[in-house]
């Protein structure tokens with residue numbers, strides 16, 4: 106039996122792949138869009154029976170993350186798994202399907218919920234995608250990323266087995282916290298089907314921005330102050346001596362907090378930044394992960410490149426030169442003495458094929474062994490993460 | 495002592511020196527249990543290493559000899575997580591108590607695993623910082639133990655659990671390798687799954703914790719209600735108003751009675767329930783929210799509200815709550831501390847059901863809980879001199895967990911599964927769920943020597959084809975592994 110027929114038997118929305126479905130230049134022969142957990146499980150089981158490589162996807166916005174996949178026989182999209190299962194306002198929890206988009210969630214939240222999921226990835230995408238790629242947005246400083254907000258998860262393993270971990274309550278230490286394991290898993294461990302999160306009250310907040318030639322001092326001043334910064338973001342155009350520092354703080358008394366922030370930040374007041382939570386333009390996008398106090402050294406080390414992102418949380422974006430094959434390695438070398446890591450988050454296929462996307466991975470041996478347990482045949486997003494995962 | 499253990503003892507003595515190896519049966523008894531004293535087993539051997547390299551060497555030696563090992567911090571765990579094995583080695587971190595670094599610009603500290611939780615805060619406080627996870631045992635429990643249990647505390651409603659405050663862990667893997675797990679690692683979050691794994695995935699030898707700014711203001715109030723139901727309404731109203739207090743704790747009449755007898759905390763007379771609410775943060779925000787909380791408590795029917803005017807009064811309000819467990823000794827010869835979680839909105843109903851259980855069985859249950867996040871600590875009282883009383887108490891205690899699960903909650907909010915609750919895991923998780931969790935275990939610890947017998951009711955033999963189990967595992971057949 107043709108794989109397509111086999112999939113059509115267990116899942117209503119199955120079709121052959123087209124050019125538009127390409128993942129890293131590969132057209133998947135099958136695109137399956139399960140609408141229920143059972144369908145998702147059956148699709149994964151069918152793929153296993155046929156020994157097919159599966160690439161899980163949401164809206165497809167982040168399929169360019171990581172290294173190019175080596176095989177893609179079945180693209181499993183969570184497009185039809187896009188519902189809100191349950192919002193329990195009194196418990197501050199939200200249970201959603203993995204294919205729910207942030208756009209859709211934001212629209213629903215705005216309808217008088219008075220609470221929100223404290224994840225604001227810079228680009229629209231799905232909940233499942235945000236977990237798998239560990240994107241968070243500026244609020245990472247106060248609320249962390251998906252790993253910190255997830256309280257329960259349902260996944261389908263490579264062989265079709267349904268596995269749940271965590272639960273529906275905010276406090277729970279029963280069993281291993283597999284939600285965290287799936288954070289950053291890039292579709293290599295299983296298909297994320299639904300997730301339960303802790304919510305936060307939609308607190309009032311103010312945003313204050315200044316332009317300064319000493320952003321290191323400004324960031325430190327806010328970090329150690331008594332305001333409650335939700336985000337401390339910076340933007341430094343390539344080559345410039347001036348950096349814009351923008352802070353978002355939760356408060357019940359906005360005027361007083363704004364005044365406090367201006368005093369702390371110094372510099373010249375700047376208008377509400379239009380770059381807030383927007384990735385810098387550029388074909389190659391790299392993330393710099395470092396200690397927050399290393400900011401001045403980083404700014405100096407990458408003087409000729411633009412720099413933007415969550416300075417308070419030690420996560421910055423830049424757009425390294427890739428016209429020479431060594432652009433990314435040069436950046437890595439320049440930042441190594443500062444103890445900063447460089448991870449490539451977006452790049453054209455040719456670049457991702459030729460450069461080291463992740464940099465050093467000291468825990469790779471453990472990751473490989475975990476991977477071998479979850480996906481012994483290496484059929485899930487093969488090649489996407491690192492050698493052997 | 496078995497030959498294997500005797501050889502190991504000699505090997506460890508060569509590695510660590512004689513003062514760091516205990517094999518004398520009388521001294522071994524000191525380590526026979528953790529904070530859950532109903533489970534006891536004298537360890538085969540105790541070692542007190544001082545470095546990660548020493549732990550790595552011990553773990554390798556255990557691996558070669560096929561001997562199980564268990565890590566122990568301060569031994570305050572309440573689920574038997576550090577319960578030793580008579581045929582194994584207990585690796586105690588009590589001599590690893592250095593605070594290695596306090597890095598204020600980056601808001602973190604790096605400590606050895608045996609460092610006492612409160613000592614981190616003591617070291618950070620002069621800089622205006624503290625370590626937020628605050629289990630009631632914080633004066634004695636170790637940071638390594640906190641990591642293993644993902645411990646909580648009264649203030650985790652706002653600040654999160656240990657997991658939220660751990661930035662990196664150096665670990666000795668069950669292979670005997672030293673590895674660093676960090677939040678900044680790309681790829682799946684091994685650090686996240688290590689925290690809370692109850693010592694089953696390796697031994698942490700160095701921990702980088704987040705330090706939190708000491709708040710500008712802390713305000714505490716005590717509200718007394720004539721019924722638990724009204725107290726619960728107040729909690730709901732506070733959450734609904736969008737206020738996240740640092741802590742909301744509740745005690746029922748029986749636990750108030752015990753606390754009164756033990757520490758004379760002077761809580762309002764005739765209270766069916768008291769609520770302790772603490773807010774912290776910037777002055778202005780706290781003032782604003784405090785007024786809201788006071789009003790909401792009154793509207794929910796509080797007949798008395800006391801606001802702490804200073805630190806002394808604040809300590810007095812907390813005194814009753816903090817003494818609640820120990821105080822049970824005043825009203826009952828023995829008791830079981832239960833730890834279950836329910837969705838906070840089911841509080842009223844579940845407490846009613848617990849009350850009914852108590853009446854039907856004649857077993858008294860006092861309720862103390864972290865009301866903000868629905869973490870109940872029912873204290874099941876019994877007289878251990880009465881035959882059968884303990885069994886009856888255990889039945890009630892187990893039935894309470896069933897209630898938690900039935901209401902979509904959890905069998906443990908902070909004390910962990912350990913040896914005590916492994917048998918309850920199937921009430922919450924399917925075989926497939928548990929099997930999947932154990933795949934992680936197999937990835938870290940294929941030989942199953944690292945704290946075996948904890949967390950999971952049935953061990954999964956690594957290398958097994960998922961879902962298929964026939965005949966003995968090859969490793970068992972070869973005599974290389976055992977089904978613990």
Ligand SMILES: Cc1cc2nc3c(=O)[nH]c(=O)nc-3n(C[C@H](O)[C@H](O)[C@H](O)COP(=O)(O)OP(=O)(O)OC[C@H]3O[C@@H](n4cnc5c(N)ncnc54)[C@H](O)[C@@H]3O)c2cc1C
Nearest residue numbers: 567568569570571575629630636638639642646693698908
């Ligand atoms: C009076 C009292 C009050 C308590 N209050 C609270 C509370 O409010 N909140 C709360 O969450 N808990 C509470 N606890 C439980 C207990 O204190 C915590 O679980 C604590 O974190 C255990 O730390 P420990 O050093 O005593 O660990 P131990 O009991 O020694 O060990 C606990 C577990 O951690 C493992 N472990 C220890 N060190 C390491 C290491 N270096 N690497 C890997 N694994 C390791 C052990 O193998 C074991 O599984 C309380 C206990 C008592 C007795």
